Amino acid sequence: MDAPQAGRPSLVVDVVSDVVCPWCYLGKRRLAAAIAMVPEVEATVRWHPFQLDPSVPAGGMSREEYVRRKFGDPRRLDAAHARLVAFGRAEGVDYRFERITRSPNTIDAHRMVRWTEVERQEEAVEALFRAYFTEGRDVGDHAVLAEIGAAVGLDPATTRRRLATEESVAAVSSEIEEAYRIGVNAVPCFIIGGRYAVMGAEAPATIAKAIRTAAAAAAEASQLPRTGTA
Numbered sequence: 001m002d003a004p005q006a007g008r009p010s011l012v013v014d015v016v017s018d019v020v021c022p023w024c025y026l027g028k029r030r031l032a033a034a035i036a037m038v039p040e041v042e043a044t045v046r047w048h049p050f051q052l053d054p055s056v057p058a059g060g061m062s063r064e065e066y067v068r069r070k071f072g073d074p075r076r077l078d079a080a081h082a083r084l085v086a087f088g089r090a091e092g093v094d095y096r097f098e099r100i101t102r103s104p105n106t107i108d109a110h111r112m113v114r115w116t117e118v119e120r121q122e123e124a125v126e127a128l129f130r131a132y133f134t135e136g137r138d139v140g141d142h143a144v145l146a147e148i149g150a151a152v153g154l155d156p157a158t159t160r161r162r163l164a165t166e167e168s169v170a171a172v173s174s175e176i177e178e179a180y181r182i183g184v185n186a187v188p189c190f191i192i193g194g195r196y197a198v199m200g201a202e203a204p205a206t207i208a209k210a211i212r213t214a215a216a217a218a219a220e221a222s223q224l225p226r227t228g229t230a
Helices: 022-037 063-071 074-091 107-115 118-133 142-151 156-163 169-181 204-222
Strands: 010-017 042-049 189-192 196-199
Touching (some): 010 022, 022 042, 022 118, 063 074, 107 118, 107 142, 107 169, 189 204
Antiparallel strands (some): 189 196
């Protein structure tokens, strides 16, 4: 992102999400809309990993088997999917749940995002969401991840080679454990200015209000007199 402009307060929005979480995709778009509603604040977004279901095996599993194991009757998801499709349409998200055939373990996707240049991580996250929820691609497949990585500046051959190792697995797992430790038990979770948390894909106005509140609190704190020796 561009450097903060002079005279504008700046803050960081840390987003904890999983790339197979449909509400996280919706939340990403709503966050962007919220930031546009507060042009007086320079917001920098940072992405952090989470796993909705760490029990999914490393190679993933069929979507049909996963849904049956987790929900029993697949029809139990119909109402939730219809609701998401309607919400997504309003935010420019094209959910195509019928195209999803695999439920992947997302550690490798999070590793790929981690290897991306910070300035392009948001682009990588968007590409992963689109690949899974609109195109129905397996975002646990190394070839798919290498292709997505190539679009955001990673060398595909190098990405595939790194994915075949344990590189960054411990680091990503540690970040996920830290999210659990600080009380994140549902995603998306927006931690704004290190002070306020918005849980879930709330309306843009709700997120914008939290951004304004966090920016005001940070500005007030910066003006407090400091004690102690120089």
